[in-house]
Amino acid sequence: MSRQSISLTRPNDEWLKEQVKSEEFASKSEVINDLIRKAREVEQxxxxxxxxxxxxxxxxxxxxxxxxxxxxxxxxxxI
Known part of the structure; x- marks a missing residue:
């Protein structure tokens, strides 16, 4: 798995923190990966x-x- 460094606006960072705090995700990385998967599904x-x-x-x-x-x-x- 590749590592990336990204910069976030304060509102986006706070939103990510809330997602992790809600215990639905274990980390910000999980949230980002989930968002990317969903965006790819929408694109398909x-x-x-x-x-x-x-x-x-x-x-x-x-x-x-x-x-x-x-x-x-x-x-x-x-099948």
Whole structure:
């Protein structure tokens, strides 16, 4: 794991301290890593939403879409 040195504004440092004080995290590093993981997840969701918007409208009916989703879920559960 790499070590980094960062500078924080007073409000951000206080917020980090409060997160650790609440005992949800053991250290400021854990808080930062959790924030980065969440930001990366949001970025992946954003990319998927953009790709979905750019793919255009579907010609399928709602019933066909539901059937396709159920089939994909069943197949995923088998893996």
């Amino acid at each position: 969701i954003r990319k998927k939403l953009i790709a979905a918007e750019e793919s255009g409208l579907s010609g399928k009916t709602p019933a066909q879409i539901r059937t396709d989703v159920k089939t994909r879920l069943k197949n995923a559960a088998k």
